[in-house]
Amino acid sequence: MPHYKKLIGKLCYLSPRDPDDFKKLAEWLNDVETSMNMSIRIAPNEIEQKGVVEGWLKAGDHGFAIVDLATDKHIGDCGLHQIDWVNRTAAFGIIIGEKEYWGKGYGTEATRLIMDYGFNILNLESVRLQVKEFNKRGVRAYEKAGFKTIGIQRKETFFGRKALDVVNMDILAEEFESPYVRGVMDKVLNGAV
Template identity: 35%
Template sequence: MLKGTVVELCPVVAEDMERLYLWRNDEEAATLAAGSSMVVYSNISLDSLRTMYEENVRTARLDDKYNRAVFSIYTLDGVHIGNCDYRDVNPVTRTATIGIAILAKEYWSKGYGTDTLKVLLRFLFLRLNLKRVQLDTWSGNTRAIRAYEKCGFVVEGRLRQNEYVNGQYYDTIVMGLLREEFALAD
């Protein structure tokens, strides 16, 4: 487990699926987490989530943890509030892509996302020795963008009108962070 100031990143367990099911089918939480991908992110059954979890556990390889991993985000007092991941690790360029979703609404705008990012980035930069981490979000997700900027991420690109959320087009914002920039921001 990876601990921060207010959160702890833990392996995903079967019990997390019921909360994930509720969050993924909550329109507001799902929209912020998935943007235009909400169509495939939401409207998923609990049985489907359980099947996906069981399949991932069954096919997981120990050596794969360096290429991708998903964590459940818990508060230090044991409340499950979301998930985060890293993926697409390139061992030559020492880069990866991350994602984060604080899905429990009562924990929004209280620093849990920023602390989650710091914990995940510390792990990626210091333990996995990565050089660069990137992420993307849709331009209407201003809360997430603020959390990313607090951790030192900078906008590296913009895919114009690449997201369609609630009847409106938004840009996809691509952000990146170098190891030395994180050291300065932390």
């Protein structure tokens, strides 16, 4: 099944998920080196057996496959969760599952693209995230995407017999510069499309 170029960056694009994407997601989430960074640390196969993804969909989350622009390879997944339509807030999560893509700017760009969707299409005002303090790559990627640290929760997560700190970060719509949606909108309003 194809992916669709919904939000387009220079390295990657965000596409609606294809049903096959969930198998990849299960593979990535069962890789401890990857999933130890995440709040979701599921047991083998649980993603399919217990319908984790169906749960996200039922909860009204907005999620995307992250696809490499040059090769159309599916490399990750990201989503806006716990969307509060009254207060216009949401929580953000991301995984670049194909590890050879780590540290090459894909996570930063995918984060900016889904924030563009959240702020300029869903009309959210604020998005928050939690990242484990040891996940320096994640913290740096979120900072580059525009998130600010708002506090540290001490010993908030327990893994490998260790209690570890978690960094809370957020970003506001007014601080965010649209990488894609505003450009499309300007073209349409100027009659160029």
